[in-house]
Amino acid sequence: MFTVRQCHELDMSGKHTLIDKSPREATAAREIALRYGNQPDALLEILHDLQHELGCIPEAALPALAKALNRSRAEIHGVVTFYHDFRHEAAGRHVIRLCRAEACQSMKANELIAMVERFLQVRLGQTTADGAITIQEVFCLGNCALAPAVMVDDRVVGRVDAARMEKIIAECRS
Amino acid sequence: MTRVFVPRDSAARSVGADEVAAALAAAGFNIVRNGSRGLLFLEPLIEVETAQGRVAYGPVTAGDIPGLLPALKTGGAHRLCLGNIEEHPYLKNQERLTFARCGITDPVSVADYVKHGGFAGLRKALAMPGAAIVAEVTESGLRGRGGAGFPTGLKWKTVHDAAADQKYICCNADEGDSGTFADRMVMEGDPFMLVEGMTIAAIAVGATRGYVYIRSEYPDAIATMREAIDAATAARWLGTDIQGTDKSFRLEVRRGAAAYICGEETAMLESLEGKRGTVRPKPPIPALEGLFGKPTVINNVLSFSAVPFILAEGGAAYKNYGMGRSRGTLPFQLAGNIRQGGLVEKAFGVTLRQLVEDFGGGTFTGRPVRAIQVGGPLGAYLPAGQMDLAMDYETFAAAGAMVGHGGIVVFDDSVDMARQARFAMEFCALESCGKCTPCRIGSTRGVEVIDRIIAGESREANLELLSDLCQTMTDGSLCAMGGLTPMPVMSAVRHFPEDFDKPSRLAAE
Ligand SMILES: Cc1cc2nc3c(=O)[nH]c(=O)nc-3n(C[C@H](O)[C@H](O)[C@H](O)COP(=O)(O)O)c2cc1C
Ligand code: SF4
Ligand code: FES
Numbered sequence: 001m002f003t004v005r006q007c008h009e010l011d012m013s014g015k016h017t018l019i020d021k022s023p024r025e026a027t028a029a030r031e032i033a034l035r036y037g038n039q040p041d042a043l044l045e046i047l048h049d050l051q052h053e054l055g056c057i058p059e060a061a062l063p064a065l066a067k068a069l070n071r072s073r074a075e076i077h078g079v080v081t082f083y084h085d086f087r088h089e090a091a092g093r094h095v096i097r098l099c100r101a102e103a104c105q106s107m108k109a110n111e112l113i114a115m116v117e118r119f120l121q122v123r124l125g126q127t128t129a130d131g132a133i134t135i136q137e138v139f140c141l142g143n144c145a146l147a148p149a150v151m152v153d154d155r156v157v158g159r160v161d162a163a164r165m166e167k168i169i170a171e172c173r174s
Numbered sequence: 175m176t177r178v179f180v181p182r183d184s185a186a187r188s189v190g191a192d193e194v195a196a197a198l199a200a201a202g203f204n205i206v207r208n209g210s211r212g213l214l215f216l217e218p219l220i221e222v223e224t225a226q227g228r229v230a231y232g233p234v235t236a237g238d239i240p241g242l243l244p245a246l247k248t249g250g251a252h253r254l255c256l257g258n259i260e261e262h263p264y265l266k267n268q269e270r271l272t273f274a275r276c277g278i279t280d281p282v283s284v285a286d287y288v289k290h291g292g293f294a295g296l297r298k299a300l301a302m303p304g305a306a307i308v309a310e311v312t313e314s315g316l317r318g319r320g321g322a323g324f325p326t327g328l329k330w331k332t333v334h335d336a337a338a339d340q341k342y343i344c345c346n347a348d349e350g351d352s353g354t355f356a357d358r359m360v361m362e363g364d365p366f367m368l369v370e371g372m373t374i375a376a377i378a379v380g381a382t383r384g385y386v387y388i389r390s391e392y393p394d395a396i397a398t399m400r401e402a403i404d405a406a407t408a409a410r411w412l413g414t415d416i417q418g419t420d421k422s423f424r425l426e427v428r429r430g431a432a433a434y435i436c437g438e439e440t441a442m443l444e445s446l447e448g449k450r451g452t453v454r455p456k457p458p459i460p461a462l463e464g465l466f467g468k469p470t471v472i473n474n475v476l477s478f479s480a481v482p483f484i485l486a487e488g489g490a491a492y493k494n495y496g497m498g499r500s501r502g503t504l505p506f507q508l509a510g511n512i513r514q515g516g517l518v519e520k521a522f523g524v525t526l527r528q529l530v531e532d533f534g535g536g537t538f539t540g541r542p543v544r545a546i547q548v549g550g551p552l553g554a555y556l557p558a559g560q561m562d563l564a565m566d567y568e569t570f571a572a573a574g575a576m577v578g579h580g581g582i583v584v585f586d587d588s589v590d591m592a593r594q595a596r597f598a599m600e601f602c603a604l605e606s607c608g609k610c611t612p613c614r615i616g617s618t619r620g621v622e623v624i625d626r627i628i629a630g631e632s633r634e635a636n637l638e639l640l641s642d643l644c645q646t647m648t649d650g651s652l653c654a655m656g657g658l659t660p661m662p663v664m665s666a667v668r669h670f671p672e673d674f675d676k677p678s679r680l681a682a683e
Pocket of ligand 1: 317320321322323324346347434437439440472473475478653
């Protein structure tokens with residue numbers, strides 16, 4: 001068995017090539033886990049940071065993560081699949097989250113979502129053919145007084161109507 | 175240079191506050207990014223500081239700024255001028271104990287916080303024995319604001335009395351209920367109040383570590399809370415030897431990852447331990463065996479946020495407000511199809527009608543109010559005819575409804591209540607932690623049954639099936655996710671039966 005440190009050194013010593021992608025993912029996982037002192041309770045924080053860096057949580061990162069946190073690979077996998085935030089494949093360049101919880105429904109969020117799906121020719125959870133936009137559902141953004149609400153990457157937009165939505169989409173594509 | 179306040183609250187930002195701030199900065203004003211006053215229908219609501227006090231304008235867009243500049247220089251007249259916002263009836267008619275400071279201060283300035291009465295409660299608590307702090311909170315009658323309404327003093331006493339080498343304070347900032355945003359507004363607009371409340375709890379029960387579990391849908395709240403914790407630590411209101419005493423408390427923010435069930439307190443603990451957010455059976459209760467198996471205080475953001483006032487002014491001062499066994503105030507959140515949505519803090523006992531009509535001004539669309547969902551996705555749908563109910567835990571329970579976290583979602587007469595009932599089941603199916611069959615499978619069956627009712631297939635038999643299914647979920651679920659999903663479903667059936675009989679009504683017409 002390698003210690004975490006030894007694994008780290010192995011990677012540093014040149015295993016990391018452009019052809020084989022897994023070392024990059026394993027290295028990122030190890031580095032981020034180390035930032036959190038390899039504390040298993042910080043797993044969600046680690047996964048968020050990893051997804052921020054790699055765009056998704058690749059399978060190839062899980063063994064390294066399991067080892068660093070001293071957890072089984074199955075446990076880590078179980079956590080990744082439990083939470084809606086973590087994805088297996090990278091999203092488009094921008095993610096638009098459309099709120100479909102009750103307060104937004106009362107302001108015709110379902111109709112807004114149907115309109116966006118028709119306009120972009122994708123369903124919730126999918127990415128447009130040009131790779132610019134992934135649309136997703138979300139349940140409440142805490143902007144329920146200014147419904148319907150959407151989140152564009154990390155920014156909430158309120159009182160979204162067709163005109164505002166078109167502008168958002170155009171900005172994502174520019 | 176003239177100071178102008180432009181909220182950094184994410185609701186204000188969602189309608190252009192950043193663009194307004196940039197335009198004002200370019201025009202040479204000194205910008206302070208404050209919290210929101212909670213009149214969200216007037217956001218972006220900006221205030222200019224004048225010799226006569228703050229003068230408000232709103233809702234302001236970046237495009238309004240050139241025309242507004244002359245008025246802003248003196249706090250003068252303009253069609254968007256709202257005058258002294260504290261005289262606005264929406265604000266003047268509130269009873270703000272918890273939200274007294276939000277929107278007035280710079281949320282991440284310790285000096286501003288202290289200047290506006292901040293840390294007075296903690297200062298007192300630092301000189302008190304833990305049991306006396308617990309007694310003060312008990313005296314206030316404060317009940318948990320996260321939904322269940324459990325007496326906060328009793329919970330703290332259990333943790334205080336438990337012997338352990340380590341105890342924890344965990345703040346539930348998962349705020350998953352649709353129609354709620356008060357926790358978010360505290361964290362973005364007055365985060366030191368939450369820090370103060372949690373630190374008082376830590377001193378009361380003898381805890382030295384704490385976590386704020388914030389949902390990932392709230393990136394602004396996460397960033398502001400982290401900023402506030404760093405600033406409070408630098409000013410020695412957190413960390414080791416707080417204000418030169420021997421008390422220490424280390425506080426950290428942890429992000430959720432989009433799972434409604436992680437608002438349930440034991441699922442939140444699992445998540446804080448880096449695991450799947452599944453619900454733990456009780457007993458053991460978290461007060462005795464909570465985070466990492468240690469005694470843990472878990473409270474909602476608003477519960478902790480009520481505590482600084484209680485310590486500073488005394489439990490009796492807080493208890494003076496309210497009705498029956500619901501003491502103090504609740505920051506209600508007016509949401510959905512409402513003309514004047516926002517935050518309204520009132521003593522318990524205010525009626526739903528006062529909130530929806532007097533403060534809210536009716537629907538946004540101008541059509542009649544038809545249904546109101548109170549207390550989040552697990553709360554009942556009430557018909558407009560029940561608007562005279564007083565907001566009080568017991569009154570609502572007696573009406574088959576719940577106050578919950580104080581979220582009020584208004585629907586106009588275009589709502590289809592069968593669709594709303596279907597959504598409640600769908601949401602339960604999506605967000606169930608999967609532990610109990612009635613919740614996991616029952617909710618999926620529920621969607622199918624409601625689909626058949628909507629299609630007009632064997633209506634009577636399917637309505638009966640739905641009712642049985644709801645009974646099974648109520649009886650056989652470990653937590654309120656499966657246990658209370660029947661509340662929105664059956665309240666919709668009960669109060670709006672005509673919406674579950676569309677095909678036959680259409681045939682009759
Ligand atoms: C499905 C479910 C979701 C919940 N979501 C939240 C939440 O988002 N925030 C919260 O404070 N409490 C939530 N609760 C209630 C918590 O389990 C717990 O009662 C509360 O955090 C205790 O704090 P309090 O006594 O201060 O209210 C939820 C409960 C259930 C069953
Ligand atoms: S009722 Fe649902 S969410 Fe609650 S423990 Fe059971 S399966 Fe999990
Ligand atoms: S319900 Fe959509 S933001 Fe809250």
